[in-house]
Amino acid sequence: MTEHMQNNEKKTVNYEKQMRDIMTTYYINAKTARQNNKKVAWITSGGPVEPLIAMDIIPVYPENHGAMIGASKMGVDLCNKAEQMGYSSDLCSYARGDISCATVNGGPIGGLPEPDMLVCCNNICGTVLKWYEVQARYFKVPLFIFDTPIVHTEFSSEMRTYVQRQMDEYILFLEGVCGRKMDQDRMKEVGKLSYEGQQLWQEVLDTAVNRPSPLTAFDAFFYLALIVTLRGTQQAVDYYRGLRDEMRRRASEGKGAIPRERYRLLWDNLPIWYRLKWLSQEFAKHDACLVADTYTSAWCGSLKYVKENDFIGSAAESYTRIYLNIGVDQMAGIVLSMIDKYGADGIVMHSNRSCKPYSFGQYDIQKIVERERGIPSLIIEADMCDERSFSEAQTQTRIDAFMEMIRANKEAF
């Protein structure tokens, strides 16, 4: 984790500690749900969590758990176990880790609480569909699938109708599992909080526009947790408002996240969860700051489609048109706009074995960036959670060579 300079411990809030506390409480609540007569839903990271919050169901994210497994370096063992169960080692490491974890209650928190229901939205990939089918067979609980067709080039009226109908089916599904009706006022309130939360998250990420940036992508990977898991809660809104103000304060005082920021880079794809500290140190060593990334910005990327006062009515579009569910050329367009917004000197692309929708197309995006902006890009081949697909020596050589190149290019001007 990047070292931040703390002004005065007594005056400023330690946002890292606060996040850890919130997430700890969140997981404790999830694991004691039954005792508190609450239901637990497992949901995909791109799925509509707001109706769950509105119905007081505790949302749990196997993918967030996957990130924790990676970060605590437990990925290899759990993936190994999944392979023993018959799952190919070429499958997504989040899925492998979660599937095996469920059978042994492994992982850093002793396993996730058992779900009362499963909610799977395939806007991020088709793997989640298979993963949740496996879990539905294992846990024998109701499964709801939110099928969001891919917007290669256009979001058609047929798609809108289909996804909107599924939104209604989703509410009925939740009402069925819980045995009570959705409180429409509460739903509206949660929808508003979700909108506000996403806005605040965007504002947090926006502070990286400053030179030097008070925030690196590695920080963003850490601060991301709440907008994913507790989107739609007052708690998320309060936290991000505080974090945003803190980041703005640091920016106004010229406090950069790394000691010396000379080069600004964009990160693409999921984090390499088990090497975040090492990566941030490697780049900081070269005076390079990863100022923005396409992954964390995906959780505020739909803002333009969300209607603050009509969550349910706008969910069809906002959940379908996310970064991973659009054509590669559209993704490239977003990358170009981020390069411009944050003033990037280069991009670092994680070619992630576990995520095909994110990784296939990177080579084309690379070419487009080079052609349209003339900045270099680096490909790091790895996996987000399975350390066996990562080679430190080779990655270091590539980063060193990339930074040598950027340095030389910049000095030439």
Next chain:
Amino acid sequence: MNHLEEYRRAVSEPSDYARQLKKASGKKIIGYTCSYTPEEVIMAAGAHPLRLFGTKQNISLADSHLQSYCCSVVRGILEEGLSGRVDYLDGMVFPHTCDSMQRLSDIWRMNIPLGFHLDITLPVKLDTASAKDYMIDVLKKSRDDLGRKLNIEITDEALQKAIATTNAIRQSIRAIYDIRNLYPQLMPGEDLYTIVRSSMIIDRDRLAVILAETAADLKERAVGAKPAAVKRILLAGSMCNQPDVYAMIQESGGEIVWDDFCTGARYFAGLTDAGNDPLSGIGERLMDRVVCPAKHADLDGRAKHIIQLAKEKNARGVIFLMFKFCDPHAFDYPYLKERLDKAGIPLMVVEIDDSLPAGGQLKTRFEAFLEMLRKEI
């Protein structure tokens, strides 16, 4: 007449066949990648649907666009497109299949300016009313889109005619499968492979005629035949691009009597009930036929189907042929194995890749598996 030469020629040189067909008939050639493609719509537009299966050549151009952890089917199709070997294509149709195919569609659209490009974003769910309505909506849209791109109005009559043709084709292939299932010795597995594969290559009107004749020929030869004492095997997976596999299994003492391939039995599964609305009929067939693992219809329909097939066709064992890097099939495998084990059906699994020709290692594994099985009495 069994027409085997015609099928063989089409399968070994599909591009030559397509070029000749185009020259002779003037028909537009439309490439497609998945058996969820509404071929009838393409046919009703007066065009010719030609399935792309991958490549038999080494892959090098595709490496600039797709990482190595992508299946050789997708990489192979891209390779064919980039190489210019399929430059006779007037258009390319991409129904939604899986994550890799989804990105193939984008990459093809961005890099290969061959004719037109059309996405058919079919639903992944096949088990709800809203999914069915959407399926039919998308099919209607695809008719409009295709009609526009081919500059032709696709009428209901034309659709009905196309449905009649595809139904006839499916019935003939099924008849061939049925007879061969009873008397596998009447036709080598490789020939069955060739016939089914050619049905995705050859002009459909011609196909309807010759397949009927092939089926009739086989039926005649079946008169008085006795079931051979062989180890009856079911093949499972997405597709097999290497006919050598059939020969290998045969040489090892087995006979493939049925399969659940996308490019096999699933291709001809079910007939289309054209009824009043042909597109609804096409949609219903796609909803109802046994599910592809990239789609969702239920939690264990595929297991039930495979077990039922194995029992129905009296298979002694099941051989899973799985493409390396094929996620949907790889996710299904553990639960299928569990159910088959419970049902007492022996199985083996091999990972295949088009860049790895079926060689000695594969043969050894087939031999070992077949040695393990009891013979059918």
Next chain:
Amino acid sequence: MYTIGIDIGSVTAKGVLMSGDKMLASEACFTGYNAGAAARKIFDRLLADNQVRPSDVHGVVATGYGRNSVPFADKTLTEIMCHAAGARHLNPAIGAVIDIGGQDSKAIILGNGGNVANFIMNDKCAAGTGRFLEVMARALEVDLDNFGARSLEAENPAKISSLCAVFAESEVVSLIAGGEKRENIIAGIHEAIASRVAAMASRLGIGAAASVMMTGGVARNIGVVKAMEKALGYPISVSPHAQMTGAIGAACLASYAF
């Protein structure tokens, strides 16, 4: 002004002594178990054989996988940077470099002024590296030094399609068992490695206009050079100092670094 460049590879360590921009001497030895000791040995030999005192040396740059094991180096730089600088030194007109080393391969596009404009590496897969050739030469019982020349004798190169070096070996065994001529198999192997590396170079966008040089140990293999030319469709130059390119570049960069 003397400078020294040391390139510690996984198998061999190379060193070059330069005076200004003139190459005076070069040394090589097996890296072995102790990279630091190998580097020291090279350094000492270069000085002793050329009557140069350590205090005369303006700077030492270390490169290669073992670059961080050379404590007396003034600076470390990646072999990408050093191969680029080395190639430029050997031929100022060079626009791109393709290096096939023992355990990796890389392609580099040079920008104006000889710096690195873009690069791509294959460091995960043996099939595009010198190791592949080593393994194959052993399987076919041919001297590695002769391997390339033998490939040129083929009339009909066999097709070897495996992505993976290990499986390619199985394919070769099958070809031998099938009675395929040895020259054809050897040519097929050379075409296979060329195709992997050419694909990588094409991804980077190296074209005919670039004026390409091959560096690294494998550049001495005439069969690979010819196969690469065929795969890429344009001529490739090779310097007699191909294996020393990294060390030469390191020595060149040592004069600018301080």
